[in-house]
Amino acid sequence: MKILLVAATYQEIEPFIKKYAPKFNTDELIEIDNHQIKIMITGVGMVSTAYALGKILALETFDLALNVGIAGSFYRNIKLGQLVEVREDILSELGAEDDEEFISLEELEMGNVEFRASEKIILREGFRKVTAITVNTVHGNEDSIVQIRERVNPTIETMEGAAFFYACEEAQVEALQIRSISNYVEKRNRENWNLGLAVKNLNDWLINSLKYI
Ligand SMILES: O=C(O)c1cccc(C(=O)CC[C@H]2O[C@@H](n3cnc4c(=O)[nH]cnc43)[C@H](O)[C@@H]2O)c1
Secondary structure (H helix, E strand, O other), X not given: OEEEEXXXXXXXXXXXXXXXXXXXXXXXXXXXXXXXXXXXXXXXXXXXXXXXXXXXXXXXXXXXXXXXXXXXEOOOOOOOOOEEEEEEEEEOOOEEEEOOEEEEOOOOOOOOXXXXXXXXXXXXXXXXXEXXXXXXXXXXXXXXXXXXXXXXXXXXXEOOHHHHHHHHHHHOOOEEEEEEXXXXXXXXXXXXXXXXXXXXXXXXXXXXXXXHO
């Protein structure tokens, strides 16, 4: 299978790159068992993700695009360092304010804001399946966290996932998204993040289990 492995930053998949592509360059095709894997680092956020994906998917075909990275969880029953599989991802900020109310782009009949993972490619791991939102501004304020929980009730949030699914849907490429929880969505406190554990667990999975897809 030809797989496009997509991460926002080099650091999130550094252990995997150091093991399989120590002289990492973006054109390299890595061979792991029966797979050929191309790595793409998009930069943080929806705009850079959509641009990077749009560019490569216009030129090359892939059997699967796999978006990996860290994420924040709205739920404390998901442990820091736990891997989750995003099945549905929502562009929760795309719409209009109507005084106290929010009207989504979908309700405005101007486009889709919900994107789904591939139904065809099923991972053997029993990762918790979650609904994500994709945001430009990481939630870090108690009032805005209450509001988004009431309006959407997402399980996790990232800054890229829905843009990734959107680009893959447009290019008709099967897409999966695996995230490792680095922090809880709460009033901003970077000291509570466990980036090291999240990156380690994500990369242990990539190194040991990518071959089983
Ligand atoms: O220090 C900050 O306040 C801050 C603001 C914006 C971005 C960051 C990052 O560290 C990049 C986040 C990176 O990881 C994903 N991520 C991880 N946790 C969250 C979250 O709670 N909410 C949204 N995204 C998150 C995200 O996909 C980025 O790629 C720090």
